[in-house]
Amino acid sequence: MSENHRTASTASEAPGTEHDSGTQGVSITLEGITKRYDSGKPPAVDGLNMEIPAGSIVMFCGPSGCGKTTTLKMINRLIEPSSGRVLIDGEDVTDLDADRLRRRLGYVIQAGGLFPHMTVAKNIGLVPRMLGWDASRIRARVDELLELVSLDPATYRDRFPRELSGGQQQRVGVARALAADPPVLLMDEPFGAVDPITRQRLQDELIAIHSELKKTIVCVTHDFDEAVKLGDWIVIFREGGILAQYDSPERILAQPANSFVEDFMGAGAGLKQLSLSRLDDVELTEPVRVRAGAPAAEAVETMRAAGEDYVVVVDDQDRPVDWLIASQLERLETLPTQVNEDLPVVYNRASLNDALDSMLVTTTSSAIVVGKRRQMLGLVTVDTIMDVISGLNGRAHDTAAEAPLGQNEPEEFEIPEDDGRTGRNTDEAIAAKQREDSTADTGDAGDDTAAGDPAGGAIADDTAGNTTGDTAAGEPDDRPAGAHRADGDRP
Numbered sequence: 001m002s003e004n005h006r007t008a009s010t011a012s013e014a015p016g017t018e019h020d021s022g023t024q025g026v027s028i029t030l031e032g033i034t035k036r037y038d039s040g041k042p043p044a045v046d047g048l049n050m051e052i053p054a055g056s057i058v059m060f061c062g063p064s065g066c067g068k069t070t071t072l073k074m075i076n077r078l079i080e081p082s083s084g085r086v087l088i089d090g091e092d093v094t095d096l097d098a099d100r101l102r103r104r105l106g107y108v109i110q111a112g113g114l115f116p117h118m119t120v121a122k123n124i125g126l127v128p129r130m131l132g133w134d135a136s137r138i139r140a141r142v143d144e145l146l147e148l149v150s151l152d153p154a155t156y157r158d159r160f161p162r163e164l165s166g167g168q169q170q171r172v173g174v175a176r177a178l179a180a181d182p183p184v185l186l187m188d189e190p191f192g193a194v195d196p197i198t199r200q201r202l203q204d205e206l207i208a209i210h211s212e213l214k215k216t217i218v219c220v221t222h223d224f225d226e227a228v229k230l231g232d233w234i235v236i237f238r239e240g241g242i243l244a245q246y247d248s249p250e251r252i253l254a255q256p257a258n259s260f261v262e263d264f265m266g267a268g269a270g271l272k273q274l275s276l277s278r279l280d281d282v283e284l285t286e287p288v289r290v291r292a293g294a295p296a297a298e299a300v301e302t303m304r305a306a307g308e309d310y311v312v313v314v315d316d317q318d319r320p321v322d323w324l325i326a327s328q329l330e331r332l333e334t335l336p337t338q339v340n341e342d343l344p345v346v347y348n349r350a351s352l353n354d355a356l357d358s359m360l361v362t363t364t365s366s367a368i369v370v371g372k373r374r375q376m377l378g379l380v381t382v383d384t385i386m387d388v389i390s391g392l393n394g395r396a397h398d399t400a401a402e403a404p405l406g407q408n409e410p411e412e413f414e415i416p417e418d419d420g421r422t423g424r425n426t427d428e429a430i431a432a433k434q435r436e437d438s439t440a441d442t443g444d445a446g447d448d449t450a451a452g453d454p455a456g457g458a459i460a461d462d463t464a465g466n467t468t469g470d471t472a473a474g475e476p477d478d479r480p481a482g483a484h485r486a487d488g489d490r491p
C-alpha cells in the first residue's frame, strides 16, 4: 500500500495550521457550482457539490470532455462559475483578491507550463516576486524548492527550460507552484507529457512531497491507474461534470457505484486493486532453504522432514539460485550453483500486481521475494494474493464511513418549447436533450471549435459516443447523485 493510502484516514482530519515544514492543506468546498459555456447547451458542470478534505489528494478522473478541467479551473477562478460558490478553508474565493488567491492556490499544468525565456530560478521565483519578497528570500526559497523536487540548485538554477528534460521541467513546475507555500496544489494532467518511467518516478516524488508537506492536492488525470496510485479519494465524473462516484480507490475498485464507473475502469479492476498493496505489506511463506553445492540427498531429507515437496536453493549470502521439486532433486548428486535466470524473483518494494505478473510469465503459483542485495525474504503465493483481494474488499467497506460528501443538484434545465416535449429537468428529459445535442455536435464539430474549445471535434465525438451509449442503455438508476444517496452507509 502506498504512503498516501497509509495516511488517508488522518489526512481528512489534518488541521489547516502552520507547522515546521510549511503550510498544511486546507479544505475546499464546492457549493452547487455550474458552468454553462453556451446558453443553448447543457452545462459543462452542473450543480456540483463536493467536499475536498484538508491535506488529502483528490484525483479527478473521467472520459474526455466530462468537465474535469472546468471544475479544477473554477477552484482557482481561471474559469468563473455561472453559479455556485467555491470555499477555500471556509472562505469564498470570489472574495479573495488576486494576490491572496495566488498565495492559497498553486497551479501545475502539463510540461510545467514554464516561461521559456526565464531561467529556472526566475520561473520558480515568479509568485514570490509578485508578492514583493526581497531577493535573498526568493533565492533561498528557490534553492529550498529545487532540493525538494530533487534537482541540484547549483546545476539547475540558471538553466532555461529548453535545457531541461520533460521530467525536470515538470519538477520545476511543481516547485514553482509551491513557491509561496500555498495550502492547496491544483494539478492538471501534470504527468501527461512524460515517458512512463519518468511518470512513475514523478508520481513517487509527489507522494513523498505530499507526505512531507500535507498540502491539499486536487489533480486531473486521464489515467485511472495514476488516480489509484496517488489518490486518497477519486472522483469519477461523467459528462456534464456529473459525479459518478467519489470514493476511496479501494472502494471504487471493489464496489463501483454503477455501470458507468465499471465501464470507465475497464477490464481488470480486480487486478488493479493489487497495485494498492506492496509485497512489504503481506506475510510471506518461508520455503525450505538448502545451500547451493550441497549433496542432493541431504536436501531431500530436509525437505521430507519439513513435509514439503520442493526446496529453494540459495547461495552463501541467501540469494536464490534455483528451486527444485522432489522429482528433480532425486535425479541430482549435488545442488546447482549456477543461478537459474528464469526464476520468478520480485523485490519486496514491488506491488502484488508485479508479483502476479511474474508468476504469469513463469507459469508458477508463487514467486521468490528478495530484499536488499537480492537476499531471499520468502515466497509470495497466489493464495496470499487472493487473501489480499478479499482483505481489500473488507477495507473498501471500512473506508465508506470516511468518504467525503459529493453530489450534483442539476439546475433547472428548460427544454425548448418547440421541441414537442413538456417537463423540466427530469433525468429522462436531460438525457434525451443531451443525446440530441451530442448527435448535433457529432455532425457539426466546427461549432465547438468556434466556441473556443481547442480540442473541438475530438471532444464532441467522444462525448457523443458516451452519451448515446449510456442513455440508450436506459439506466435511470445510474444517476450518480442517486447512487450516492441510495448508499445507506455513507455520511
Ligand SMILES: Nc1ncnc2c1ncn2[C@@H]1O[C@H](COP(=O)(O)OP(=O)(O)OP(=O)(O)O)[C@@H](O)[C@H]1O
Residues within 6 Å of the ligand: 037, 038, 044, 062, 063, 064, 065, 066, 067, 068, 069, 070, 071, 222, 448, 451, 452, 453, 455, 459, 460, 463
Ligand atoms: N472555453 C470553452 N467554450 C465552450 N465550451 C467549452 C470550453 N471549455 C470547455 N468546453 C466544453 O466543456 C466540456 C467540459 O470540458 P473540460 O475541458 O472541462 O473537460 P475535461 O474532462 O477536462 O476534458 P479533457 O479530459 O478532454 O481535458 C466539454 O464539452 C468542452 O467541449
